[in-house]
Amino acid sequence: MAFEVRLLGAVEALGDGVAVELGHARQRCVLVALAVEANRPVSYDQLVTRVWGDAPPRQPRAALYGYLYRLRQVLSDVPDVALARVPGCYRMVVDPDAVDLHRFERLVARARRAEDDARRVALYDEALALWRGEAFTGLDTPWLSTVRMALEQQRSVAEADRTDAALRLGRHQEVLAVLTARTAAHPLDERLAGQLMLALHGLGRTAEALAVYQRVRRRLAEELGADPGEALRAVHRRVLQTPVLTVTPAPTWRAVVTPVTRLPVEATTSAVPGPRW
CATH class of the missing domain: 1.25.40.10 (Tetratricopeptide repeat domain)
Known part of the structure; x- marks a missing residue:
C-alpha cells in the first residue's frame, strides 16, 4: 500500500513507507477530520467545528485555509491520495483501506460475516493489531472525543466478540x-x-x-x-x-455499536450508545 493514514494511535501518514510531515496539532486535526470521512465531502463549517470546537480563532477560515494549503503541499507528491476541493467543502480521495480506522471497521464487519470461528478469530486479530494506543493520541477537541469514544466501544466489542469465538474453539x-x-x-x-x-x-x-x-x-x-x-x-x-x-456453546451476548462514519457530522458531545446485552 503506497499511502497510509494511521489514526488508531498517534496520527501518522506514510507515503511509500516514508513518514509524511503533518505539521502541528491543529493541522493534524484537519487531516483527521478529512480522513475519518474518507471520500466524503466535509464542509468548511464542519471542519472549523471539528478542529476548534466552540473556541475557534478570530479568523477561523483563514487559519483553516492555511492548514489545508500546507497539507495539500505535503501530500502533493504522495501517491494514491489527494485533498480535493469541491464547492464549500474538501474531500480526502483515498482508498479506504489506506486509513487504519476504516480498515479496522471493514475487518470487523468481515469477521462477523465469517463462516467459521477460526477465520473469525484471524480477522479479529488482524483488525485489533491495527491499534497502537488511544485513537488520535495527543489531539483533543470535543468532536475528536466523541469519535474516540465510539472507536473505543467498537474496539471493546470486537475484543469481546473475538473472545466468544476463541471460547467456542x-x-x-x-x-x-x-x-x-x-x-x-x-x-x-x-x-x-x-x-x-x-x-x-x-x-x-x-x-x-x-x-x-x-x-x-x-x-x-x-x-x-x-x-x-x-x-x-x-x-x-x-x-x-x-x-x-x-467447546462452549455459542454465547447469547449482543451489542450495539456505532461506526464512526455514521456519527452525526457535527456531533461534539453526544453520548455513544453503550452495550446492550
Missing part, C-alpha cells in the same frame, strides 16, 4: 489471562464475567467460575441495587449443569 487457556485482567478493570461488566466463567469452567476450574458469579452478583447488588441479567444467569446455569466444557 476451546481456547480457554489462551484467553484466561486477558479476561482476568479485563474483569479486574471492569468488575461490573457481565459479559466479561460470563466469558471468564466459561474459560475457567473449560479448564476444570468450576469452583473459581462460580466464585466469579457470586462476586459479580454481590457487587451489582451493592453498587447498583440490581441482579445479574439473564445472559449471565444463563452462563451460571450452564456451568452448574454441564460437565467441563471442551
Whole structure:
C-alpha cells in the first residue's frame, strides 16, 4: 500500500513507507477530520467545528485555509491520495483501506460475516493489531472525543466478540489471562464475567467460575441495587449443569455499536450508545 493514514494511535501518514510531515496539532486535526470521512465531502463549517470546537480563532477560515494549503503541499507528491476541493467543502480521495480506522471497521464487519470461528478469530486479530494506543493520541477537541469514544466501544466489542469465538474453539487457556485482567478493570461488566466463567469452567476450574458469579452478583447488588441479567444467569446455569466444557456453546451476548462514519457530522458531545446485552 503506497499511502497510509494511521489514526488508531498517534496520527501518522506514510507515503511509500516514508513518514509524511503533518505539521502541528491543529493541522493534524484537519487531516483527521478529512480522513475519518474518507471520500466524503466535509464542509468548511464542519471542519472549523471539528478542529476548534466552540473556541475557534478570530479568523477561523483563514487559519483553516492555511492548514489545508500546507497539507495539500505535503501530500502533493504522495501517491494514491489527494485533498480535493469541491464547492464549500474538501474531500480526502483515498482508498479506504489506506486509513487504519476504516480498515479496522471493514475487518470487523468481515469477521462477523465469517463462516467459521477460526477465520473469525484471524480477522479479529488482524483488525485489533491495527491499534497502537488511544485513537488520535495527543489531539483533543470535543468532536475528536466523541469519535474516540465510539472507536473505543467498537474496539471493546470486537475484543469481546473475538473472545466468544476463541471460547467456542476451546481456547480457554489462551484467553484466561486477558479476561482476568479485563474483569479486574471492569468488575461490573457481565459479559466479561460470563466469558471468564466459561474459560475457567473449560479448564476444570468450576469452583473459581462460580466464585466469579457470586462476586459479580454481590457487587451489582451493592453498587447498583440490581441482579445479574439473564445472559449471565444463563452462563451460571450452564456451568452448574454441564460437565467441563471442551467447546462452549455459542454465547447469547449482543451489542450495539456505532461506526464512526455514521456519527452525526457535527456531533461534539453526544453520548455513544453503550452495550446492550
